[in-house]
Structure formats: C-alpha cells, structure tokens
Amino acid sequence: MKTTLLFCTFLFLSSLSTVKGQTYTFNMNVTPGNSPSKTETINGVTMTFAANGVNVYSDDFSYLPNIDQNAVGCESGSTSATFTFSSAINITSIVAGLEDTGKILTFTPTGGSNSTVNQSINNFSASIVPLNWKGVTKITITAPSQAYFVFDKIIFSLNTAPAISGTVASQTVNDNSTLLPFSGITTTDADGDNLSATITLDTNAKGILSGAGLSGTGPYTIASTTAANLQATLRALTYNPTDNRTTTSETTTFTIAVNDGTATTSNNTTTVISSAVKPTATITLADNALSIGETSLVTITFSEAVTGFTNADLTIANGTLTSVSSSNGGITWTATFTPTNNIVSATNVISLDKAGVADSAGNTGSEITNSPNYSIDTTSSLITSVAVPPNATYTTSQNLNFTVTFSKNIIVNTTGGVPQIGLTIGSTIRQAVYTSGSGTNALLFSYTVQNGELDTDGITVGNLVTNGGTIKDNATNNATLTLNSVGTTNNVLVNSVTPATHLNFDGVNDYVSINNITTASFTLEAYIKTTTNSPGGVYPYQGVGILDSDVGGPANDFTFTVLNNKLSFWDGNANQNVNGITTVVDGNWHHVAVVRTSGTSIKVYVDGVLDGQVNVAGTAVLNSNSKIYIGSSKTDNRYFNGSIDDVRIWNSARTAEQINASKNCELQGNEASLVSYYKFNQGNDAANNSGITTLTDATSNANNGTLTNLALTGATSNWLAGSPVVTGSTCTTLSTKSFSKSNSIKVYPNPTSDSVTIEASTTDNATVQVSDSTGRILVTKNLSNATNTVDLSQLQQGVYIFKVKTKDGESVTKVVKQ
Incomplete structure (x- = not known):
C-alpha cells in the first residue's frame, strides 16, 4: 500500500x-x-x-x-x-x-x-x-x-584507529638531569582525524612531565589537535626524574593513549631508567687577589641539597675560614676567608673532600673539588730611602727634587689628590708634590722654589702624606709612608729673596710722609712708573701727587703732580704753575725733576730733558706744610697709582748736567746740598714686608718717612723690585769734560725691548761697554758712526749699565731692558 x-x-x-x-x-x-x-x-x-x-x-x-x-x-x-x-x-x-x-x-x-x-x-x-x-x-x-x-x-x-610508533624503551638519564622521552614518537590517523592523548606514569612520584600543550599532573593530557601537532607536542615533552628516590636506579614506564574521537590506541613501550647521582660541588671566591686587611666571601654550591658538610671537609691554603652555613636547605654554603698576615703567595686553593657529604638518598661524593686559584700579598711596601737634592743654594724657579724608594713597585692614584712631602724652608711650610714614578719602586717629588724664600741653615724634610690620593703596591696594599734613610739637607739651602728697589702705591690711600726741610731754592727728583691716567685740569693741585706739600688756599706751599698725564708743579708763594709737555703715563720708568731757583725760574724735567719752564718764582721758603707726602695729593685726597723710586731733595737749584750725571746711579748720600735721599732699597720683592713701615733717609739728616695704608704684601701696595737705578751702582764724580761729554751723547730708547741707539758727536776712539748689575761685561763695541745700534735682544729683562768712552771722557747711563 x-x-x-x-x-x-x-x-x-x-x-x-x-x-x-x-x-x-x-x-x-x-x-x-x-x-x-x-x-x-x-x-x-x-x-x-x-x-x-x-x-x-x-x-x-x-x-x-x-x-x-x-x-x-x-x-x-x-x-x-x-x-x-x-x-x-x-x-x-x-x-x-x-x-x-x-x-x-x-x-x-x-x-x-x-x-x-x-x-x-x-x-x-x-x-x-x-x-x-x-x-x-x-x-x-x-x-x-x-x-x-x-x-x-x-x-x-x-573509522580507523590512530597509530603510534617510534617509542623507545630503556632510555637512561641521571636523576638530576632531564630528557625527552618521546623524542622519536610518530602519531598518525588514516582517517585524518584530530587526535588527543593521555599519558600515564606507572608511578607519579617517579618524576614530572612538562611541556607546552600539556595539562594535568598525572595522568597528563594533550587536547585534540592534528596528528602532526600532537606528534610535535609529544616529542618536545621533558621528563624530570625525582632526585634521590634510590641509591641505584629505577625504571619509569609511560603509557600513552591516543584517541581520534572514536577509537583509542594505547602504547606502554616507552621506559626511562633514572640513575642516582653523587653530589658534586663548585667553589668560588668573590676576591681572587687578597691584600692587607681584605677578606673574601667563599661560596660552595652543591648540585643538590647535602648533609654532613662541615669545615672539616675543607683544606684552606694560607688563611682561615669562618664556619660554613647554608640558607637554602643545604645547596649553597658560604663562609668568609681571611688570608694569613705578612705573606706573599701567588698559588693557593681551597679543597673540598666530599667523602663525608651525602644527599638525601645517602649518596656520598668521592672526588676532590678545588676552588680557582687565589693570590695573597699581605706584606706592606716600606720606604727604604729618600734621596734629597744635592748640596747647593737654590733660587727662584729652581726645583728641589726628592726620590723616594720603596721596597716594592708602587701605583700612585692622584684622582682624589696628589701625594706630597712636607718641607720647611726657613720658617715656612712648603710641599714637594708627587711628579712621576708610578709603576716603579722610585717616586719623584718636586718643589719649585718661589720668590722671596730664604733658608740659610738647610731645609727640613717632613712627612709624606697621600693628600687624598693613594700610594699602593700591585696587590693594592697601602704603602707604609714612614720616611727612612732620609738624606742630609743641612747644606741644601734656599735663597730666592730679591731685594726690593722701590715702592708701589695702590692709588687708593697709600702714601709716605716725610718732614719738609726744603729751602728757597731746591731740586726735587724721583723715578715714577704708572699706567693710570691722571685727572685733567689746569692747576697742579688737581693732579695726583708725586711729592706734595700743599695746604690749600694761598700759602707758601707746593705740589709736584701728574696732571693731564704730564708733569705739573705749583709754587704757592709765586702763585705760579709750570706744566710739562711729555706724557709720563705709559707704563715705563721716567726720571722726573723740578728745579726751583728762588726769584728766578721753575723748570720741570722728564728723563733729564727740560720739559717745561716759567721764568717766575717766589723767594719764600715753601714750608707752610711741615710735611711732604710721597705718592699723594694729601689735601685733595688724590693718590698715585704706580711705582716710585729714588726720591732726592736738594737745597740747591741743580743744572741739567748735574741731573743727568747722577739720575741713573745711586748717590753716596753725602753729596753737597743733598738734604734727603730715599733709595727705597728696603724689604724684599712682593714678600711679606709688613714690618717695614719706615722709609729710610740715606743722608745723615735721618729725615725718615712713615708708610701709611700700604698693604706691604703681594705684588701691589708693597716693596717691589725692578727699578732703573741698580742697587749698588754708585755714581762717580765726573769731570767737566765728562759732563760735557754726557750732554753730547744720546742713548735711547730707554726703556727698550730689543736694541739701543747711541748718538755721539765724536767717534774718535769711541767705545761702548754694556755690563749687568753685578759688573759682568756683556757687550763691548766700537762706535764708528755718528749713530750706532747695540743689540740687547738676547739679554734678559733687567737694568744694564752703558759706559760710553771717547777721547774727551766717559759717560755712564742705565738702560732698562723690558
């Protein structure tokens, strides 16, 4: 149907x-x-x-x-x-x-x-x-x-069941190692199905499987994936057998079950034999080169936790070890090693006998383990000798060298400071500083003598200090710095004192006051040097004073100043001033002079040359002010900034010939009509001259001056050296022919930097002789021409004496070489 x-x-x-x-x-x-x-x-x-x-x-x-x-x-x-x-x-x-x-x-x-x-x-x-x-x-x-x-x-x-092949039996591994138990396995599925796997150990306590894609702690599983992926995952699995389960060995059997979602294939032919391993160890020192005062951490690391380990298992070379202790269950042990004092040993080890050291399974070690080599140098480097400078008298810029010899090679580190040796020069403490020698056993220390230092009975060597640096041997031990076998320094002398030749004024408030003992006719002379522009104006009292005896207002007074950078003089009795025409503010030494001839004239000179004149002069003695101030216009508080030397006061009106004849040399102090004479040859150049506050009058009148407000230390406002008038170069009395000759000879420029020109009106038998301040003859030359050149370029800076001789006589001139 x-x-x-x-x-x-x-x-x-x-x-x-x-x-x-x-x-x-x-x-x-x-x-x-x-x-x-x-x-x-x-x-x-x-x-x-x-x-x-x-x-x-x-x-x-x-x-x-x-x-x-x-x-x-x-x-x-x-x-x-x-x-x-x-x-x-x-x-x-x-x-x-x-x-x-x-x-x-x-x-x-x-x-x-x-x-x-x-x-x-x-x-x-x-x-x-x-x-x-x-x-x-x-x-x-x-x-x-x-x-x-x-x-x-x-x-x-x-459905076709998956297939397993490539498994391996009786694989071997130490129980403190790992292996890949499935490194050769192959998994396939004829149907192309995805596969999953389960892996079971016969006893989970025997070990642990691990790897990517693996789940569980036994049994273990791998999620479904392609057959190729499953195979790769299995091959990468790691097996870590459990340590110390036995004193010999044991076998682990792995059962692997592969499932394609329908059918399961199992295989138990994979086996691993794990063998017990005796504990091993390594020894390390944190510091393998030990010096004085150093210790080192010692670390003993075992392959597994151990028991029974004590210092009795160790042999220590050239030192002691604190008791070993472990903070991680007996794997890592530590102690502190202290080297033996006062030894040098390049080869040392710490040895471990593991016969009494056991792991948890009762396995004991057998072989001896040695640490890496360590070196010891706990001896100090000593100074064996100190070589001092040769016996001599040392002057400015010369070096005092000291060689310090050690018992070992020395390394000097100047990062934090430079080591130095204390020296006593006179009463002053100086330092000879480290210069060279690091890496050898001889270190050089040096001190450069400074200007103004004096020691006439031998310098004294003090202590060697590191001054923030370090002096160590190659083992980094600090050297012992006690100076031993120091050479004798009784005849190592220092004399770098340069006698001062003039005074420097700071232009702020420095001055020297002397008594005014001028007469109606007088001559004032001085050397000046300045670079400071003077005030401008019309009247001398508007300038800065060289020699000042002003009282202000109408009076029998005078002032000799620098005004408009030129010379200027005021006669209060005649109510008359005279101004020069030559600039004197150029940093060079200039001889300046003023001559007052009572009732006749007033003349000013620059470097012996008439520079200004008025044919009017008072007749009164200009002593309304009982003082003369050197370096100051005291009434108007204007002060000279520069240097002044060789101040002379005469109670007569001197001629140009007389001025020129003696301006370049020192007077004897007993010359006729000389009433005050100040050589300024006092104190030492730029030194501490705080005790020298009196300017000495070289005449028998003892009209000494009083220094006021000068610092008297350092390079300004103090006694300094370097004047055109050389100390000890006393003027000779010249005949009339000599004066005449002097007036007919020109020597210029003065000062000079390289050469001097000499002009002479006669050249018959004419010569020039150049000598230094000690009298040593440096140049001798015939003057064969009306104009002659003398080369000074090879000479050092200083003052030189030119003696020009002709058939008529001799002329002496001092020339400053800058």
Whole structure:
C-alpha cells in the first residue's frame, strides 16, 4: 500500500576522499511493512531507524526523485526521526524527501566533532544531503512542523584507529638531569582525524612531565589537535626524574593513549631508567687577589641539597675560614676567608673532600673539588730611602727634587689628590708634590722654589702624606709612608729673596710722609712708573701727587703732580704753575725733576730733558706744610697709582748736567746740598714686608718717612723690585769734560725691548761697554758712526749699565731692558 508521505533524503555529495577508507551504503533493505522501527546491518554496523511517537514504513517510494524502490518513511504527524548506529561511523551523505509542503529539515549528529546541517526540501521531492561527518553514532532529523519523512541511501565508512610508533624503551638519564622521552614518537590517523592523548606514569612520584600543550599532573593530557601537532607536542615533552628516590636506579614506564574521537590506541613501550647521582660541588671566591686587611666571601654550591658538610671537609691554603652555613636547605654554603698576615703567595686553593657529604638518598661524593686559584700579598711596601737634592743654594724657579724608594713597585692614584712631602724652608711650610714614578719602586717629588724664600741653615724634610690620593703596591696594599734613610739637607739651602728697589702705591690711600726741610731754592727728583691716567685740569693741585706739600688756599706751599698725564708743579708763594709737555703715563720708568731757583725760574724735567719752564718764582721758603707726602695729593685726597723710586731733595737749584750725571746711579748720600735721599732699597720683592713701615733717609739728616695704608704684601701696595737705578751702582764724580761729554751723547730708547741707539758727536776712539748689575761685561763695541745700534735682544729683562768712552771722557747711563 502506498501512503502519501513527506520525505527528505540525505546524501554526502563531497568528494569521498575526505573520508579515508572503503565506503558502504545503507540501502534501506529492511523488512517491508509497518513497525516501530526498522534496522539494517552492513559490515557489522547495525542501523536502527525510528520516528517520534509513530510507526515507520519500508515501501516503494521510487515515484519520488532520487529514491530507489526500497526506502523507509514515517507516518503523518511526526516532527523528528532518528538513525542510531551500533558503532561510530563516518557519514558522507543521506537521501531525504518529503511528501508534504516544502520544509527545512535539520540534521543533528551525535558523536565526533561535527556541525548541524540545515537542508531545504521541496514539496513531493527528495534531495541528496551532504553531511561529511566523522565518528557519528546517531542522526536526529527534525522539521518545524509535522511532516511525512522518507529516507534512503546513507553512505558511510568505518573509522580507523590512530597509530603510534617510534617509542623507545630503556632510555637512561641521571636523576638530576632531564630528557625527552618521546623524542622519536610518530602519531598518525588514516582517517585524518584530530587526535588527543593521555599519558600515564606507572608511578607519579617517579618524576614530572612538562611541556607546552600539556595539562594535568598525572595522568597528563594533550587536547585534540592534528596528528602532526600532537606528534610535535609529544616529542618536545621533558621528563624530570625525582632526585634521590634510590641509591641505584629505577625504571619509569609511560603509557600513552591516543584517541581520534572514536577509537583509542594505547602504547606502554616507552621506559626511562633514572640513575642516582653523587653530589658534586663548585667553589668560588668573590676576591681572587687578597691584600692587607681584605677578606673574601667563599661560596660552595652543591648540585643538590647535602648533609654532613662541615669545615672539616675543607683544606684552606694560607688563611682561615669562618664556619660554613647554608640558607637554602643545604645547596649553597658560604663562609668568609681571611688570608694569613705578612705573606706573599701567588698559588693557593681551597679543597673540598666530599667523602663525608651525602644527599638525601645517602649518596656520598668521592672526588676532590678545588676552588680557582687565589693570590695573597699581605706584606706592606716600606720606604727604604729618600734621596734629597744635592748640596747647593737654590733660587727662584729652581726645583728641589726628592726620590723616594720603596721596597716594592708602587701605583700612585692622584684622582682624589696628589701625594706630597712636607718641607720647611726657613720658617715656612712648603710641599714637594708627587711628579712621576708610578709603576716603579722610585717616586719623584718636586718643589719649585718661589720668590722671596730664604733658608740659610738647610731645609727640613717632613712627612709624606697621600693628600687624598693613594700610594699602593700591585696587590693594592697601602704603602707604609714612614720616611727612612732620609738624606742630609743641612747644606741644601734656599735663597730666592730679591731685594726690593722701590715702592708701589695702590692709588687708593697709600702714601709716605716725610718732614719738609726744603729751602728757597731746591731740586726735587724721583723715578715714577704708572699706567693710570691722571685727572685733567689746569692747576697742579688737581693732579695726583708725586711729592706734595700743599695746604690749600694761598700759602707758601707746593705740589709736584701728574696732571693731564704730564708733569705739573705749583709754587704757592709765586702763585705760579709750570706744566710739562711729555706724557709720563705709559707704563715705563721716567726720571722726573723740578728745579726751583728762588726769584728766578721753575723748570720741570722728564728723563733729564727740560720739559717745561716759567721764568717766575717766589723767594719764600715753601714750608707752610711741615710735611711732604710721597705718592699723594694729601689735601685733595688724590693718590698715585704706580711705582716710585729714588726720591732726592736738594737745597740747591741743580743744572741739567748735574741731573743727568747722577739720575741713573745711586748717590753716596753725602753729596753737597743733598738734604734727603730715599733709595727705597728696603724689604724684599712682593714678600711679606709688613714690618717695614719706615722709609729710610740715606743722608745723615735721618729725615725718615712713615708708610701709611700700604698693604706691604703681594705684588701691589708693597716693596717691589725692578727699578732703573741698580742697587749698588754708585755714581762717580765726573769731570767737566765728562759732563760735557754726557750732554753730547744720546742713548735711547730707554726703556727698550730689543736694541739701543747711541748718538755721539765724536767717534774718535769711541767705545761702548754694556755690563749687568753685578759688573759682568756683556757687550763691548766700537762706535764708528755718528749713530750706532747695540743689540740687547738676547739679554734678559733687567737694568744694564752703558759706559760710553771717547777721547774727551766717559759717560755712564742705565738702560732698562723690558
């Protein structure tokens, strides 16, 4: 009987190559007729067809497309039907039909990792429904409403179990090491199914498996993945056997079960033999080169926790070790090593005998372990001798050298400061500083003698100090700095004192006061040097004083100043001034003079040359002010900034010849009409002259001056050296011919930097002789021309004496070489 049915048929249409192995077909060759279910068995797999709550049929449904003569269906009123399989199969397709209005049927698999399929079936039609499922044990077909189902031809294949190969038995490893137990394993699946794995150790306590993709702590699992991925994961697994489970060895058996979602393949041929290992050790020292006062941390590291380890297991070379202790359960042990004092030893080790040291399984060590070599130098470097400078008198800029010899080579580090040796020169403490010698056993210390130092009974050598630096031997031991075997210095003398020759005034408030003992006619002379521009003005008292005896207002007073950078003199009695025309503010020494001839004239001279004159002069003695101030216009508080030397006061009006004849040399102090004479040859150059506050008058009048406000130390406002008038160069009395000759000879420029020109009115038998301040003759030359040049470029700076001789006499001139 043919019943009108709505049917739907499913058939896998994809290529059969997607499902590995031989394919089979359930053709619905079941018992005809009406029953609760229909079954068919193919190649050992039994299919059972049923519908929800209604009977199923086997009949001829060939009038529907794609349906053979034999098919199964279900009565009207069904909303779902099922196919159940006795074992999992891989289903390619099914033919499904409807004898009803068109509907969408839903095919849901049970088993495997497959997806639900929705298929639209037209009215009174049948379709081949592709499924491509794997590992399926049941198919459930549902419709959105009651329908008549018809099914035919389920094409399927049987599942192939996964395969395992490449396992290795009796692999060996030490119990303190690891290995890859599955490094050669191969996993495959003929059906191309994804695979998962479970790995079981015969005893979990024997060790631990680890690796990427592995879960669990025993048994261990690897989630489903491709066969290739599973194989790679297994090969990368690491096995770490548990330490010290035995004193010999034990075997671990691994059972691996691989599942393709349907079938499971197991293999237990992988075994690992783990052997007990004796504890090993290493010894390290934090410092392998030990010197005086140093210690070193010693670390003994065992391959595993040990017991029974004490200092008795150690042999220590040239030192002592504190008790060993461990803070991490017996693996790492530490102690402090102290080297023996006062020894040098290049080869030393600490040795460990492990025979009494055991791990937790009772395994004891056997071999001896040695530390790396360490060196010891705990001897101090001593100074064996100190060589001092040769016996001599040392002057400015000469070096006092000291060679300090040590018992070992020495390294000097001057980063924090330079080592030095104290010296006493006179009453002053000086320092000879380290110069060279680091890396040898001889260090050089040197001191450069400074100007103004004097020691006439021998310098004294003090102590050697590091001064923030370091003096160490090659082992970094600090050297002992006690000076031993110091050479004798009784005749190592210092004399760098340069006698001063003039006074320097600071232009602020310095001055010297002397008594005014001038007469109606007088001559004032001095040497001055300045670079400071003077005030401008009309009257001399507006300038800065050279020699000042002003009282202010109409009076019998005078002042000799620098005004408008030139000389200027004021006669208060005559109410008259005279101004020079030559600039004297140029940094050179200039001889300046003023001559007052009572009732006749006032003349000023620069470098012996008349520079200004008025034919008017008072007749009164200019002594309204009882004082004369050197270096100051005291009344107007204007002070000279520069140097002054060789001040002379005469109670007569001197001629130009007389001025020129003696301006370049020192007077004897007893010359006629000389009432005050100040050589300024007092104190020492730029030294501490604080005790010299009196300017000495070289005449018998003892008209000494008083220094006021001068610092008397340093290079300004103090006694200084370097004047054009050389100390000790006493003027000789010249004949009239000599004076005449002097007036006919010109020597210039003065000062000079390289050469001097000499002009002479006669050259018959004329010569020039140049000597230094000690009288040593440096140059002798014939004057064969009216104008002659003397080269001084090779001479040092200083004052030189020129003696010019002609047939008429001799002229002496002092020239300053700058």
